[in-house]
Amino acid sequence: HLPPEVGLSSPAAAMACSTGYLRVATSDAGVPQSAPPCSRRPAALAAVILAGAAAVAVTRTARRSAVASSEIAAPAGIVQFDALAPRANLKPLEYMRDGNPCDFNEELWGGLCYKKCVLLTHYEAAIRTSPWTCCTRHPCTPMNEKGKLSMNIMCTGYDIGGDGGCPHKPGACLLNEELHAGVCYQKCALLTGGVFPNRFGPATCCDVHGLGCLNPGHSWTNKSLDVGGGGGDHDPSTLATPHFPQLSLTEDANSKQPRTPAKAQAQASAQQDAPLRIALQPLEAMDDGNICADNEELYGGLCYKRCAILTGGEASIRTSSWTCCKEHPCLPWNQHGSVGSRLVCNGYDIDGDGSCPHKPGACLVDEELHMGICYKKCSLLTRGLYPHRTAAATCCKSAGLSCLNLGNDRTSRSFDVGGGAGDHDASTPAKPHPPLQRLTEKAADAEGASAPQVELHRRLRSGGSA
Numbered sequence: 001h002l003p004p005e006v007g008l009s010s011p012a013a014a015m016a017c018s019t020g021y022l023r024v025a026t027s028d029a030g031v032p033q034s035a036p037p038c039s040r041r042p043a044a045l046a047a048v049i050l051a052g053a054a055a056v057a058v059t060r061t062a063r064r065s066a067v068a069s070s071e072i073a074a075p076a077g078i079v080q081f082d083a084l085a086p087r088a089n090l091k092p093l094e095y096m097r098d099g100n101p102c103d104f105n106e107e108l109w110g111g112l113c114y115k116k117c118v119l120l121t122h123y124e125a126a127i128r129t130s131p132w133t134c135c136t137r138h139p140c141t142p143m144n145e146k147g148k149l150s151m152n153i154m155c156t157g158y159d160i161g162g163d164g165g166c167p168h169k170p171g172a173c174l175l176n177e178e179l180h181a182g183v184c185y186q187k188c189a190l191l192t193g194g195v196f197p198n199r200f201g202p203a204t205c206c207d208v209h210g211l212g213c214l215n216p217g218h219s220w221t222n223k224s225l226d227v228g229g230g231g232g233d234h235d236p237s238t239l240a241t242p243h244f245p246q247l248s249l250t251e252d253a254n255s256k257q258p259r260t261p262a263k264a265q266a267q268a269s270a271q272q273d274a275p276l277r278i279a280l281q282p283l284e285a286m287d288d289g290n291i292c293a294d295n296e297e298l299y300g301g302l303c304y305k306r307c308a309i310l311t312g313g314e315a316s317i318r319t320s321s322w323t324c325c326k327e328h329p330c331l332p333w334n335q336h337g338s339v340g341s342r343l344v345c346n347g348y349d350i351d352g353d354g355s356c357p358h359k360p361g362a363c364l365v366d367e368e369l370h371m372g373i374c375y376k377k378c379s380l381l382t383r384g385l386y387p388h389r390t391a392a393a394t395c396c397k398s399a400g401l402s403c404l405n406l407g408n409d410r411t412s413r414s415f416d417v418g419g420g421a422g423d424h425d426a427s428t429p430a431k432p433h434p435p436l437q438r439l440t441e442k443a444a445d446a447e448g449a450s451a452p453q454v455e456l457h458r459r460l461r462s463g464g465s466a
Helices: 011-018 042-068 210-214 261-270 400-404 451-462
Strands: 024-026 032-034 106-109 112-115 127-130 133-135 145-147 177-180 183-186 198-201 204-206 219-221 296-299 302-305 323-325 335-337 367-370 373-376 388-391 394-396 409-411
Touching: 177 198, 204 210, 367 388
Parallel strands: none
Antiparallel strands: 024 032, 106 112, 127 133, 133 145, 177 183, 198 204, 204 219, 296 302, 323 335, 367 373, 388 394, 394 409
């Protein structure tokens, strides 16, 4: 049986008809209809089968070709995304003298970096005692431990790294890299323009998760994917080849790691207000005509997560807040839609980080967007104790309705700030602010980007012709 949106004259229907599998067609209302008679001539059967196989092969080849080499020629003045060199420093945001060789939201245990127990348990049990357990206080006993062990045992529950993946060797990857099997590679989402965003092997990216990647139709393998994130930034300290997490990205070579947990905590507290090591501007392509973040697109005056990423490259043309279209003309049967459970700020109606769509521009690297305004991240302001922002001056231990419990909140004037305080850079605001277009596009084009330029960028991103 074929879905209603597949026409009876399509190659798929003809192929099913020729092999005897097409028995009943359905109308748009789901009412069974009789199928037209099928031809049984051997020559016709062979031709239909070959045509169907060729259509499948061409579709898969074209999909990979669209990623490997852009088939849409960029007009003068518009630089293609894949050709752009990184603009900002690729090194992650870290406290470089806190004695912690792991990422700032991780802790060292048994020679590996795990997500901090204080974050996993909302500060209820800050002492890690095993890959799967955290303790509230010394002495640690079964009576004062919290544990989380999922069905997979490994790399789930509390046995995770800071990004939710597997625990790893000390160090960190670059901002444009992802960790796979303990090695840092440039992100598949960047290398494939969002079409195959999930890494499945050193040289293989996939458009789904899990065992579905074993289907060749869902993956793309190419030696160009087996790279590190440092290529083209003209910095010898950022590697262009795959590499293990780098200690040089998490700790200054001249700092000495504290010998006791108490000394480590004291040193970390002293470093809380220390100047951060890198520039706070986000990593963006600054000459692509896109006044939103690189993983977003402009629609109706707001920045939404790109349809190409949301649909795995299947429907790259946004037609509403909740729908994406495969190709022009956009009709009900060639669109994908996702409303989600709450209608707004859900499904396809989201921005690049999964929150509500917002005005054009971006926040600083150490900021978060709340109600359309960029604030310094609660996780940084509270050292991970109250990581969820619920108001301009309020941070919460958890997300959702539990923040109505005053015991889970903390309110302070010091939380109502932007991310630029203390970095000695006049271009990074120290006060809360709307998203800044100069962080996503060069100043000459950003604030006054013309409607034709924005429309041209949207069409190039969505796969339309110039």
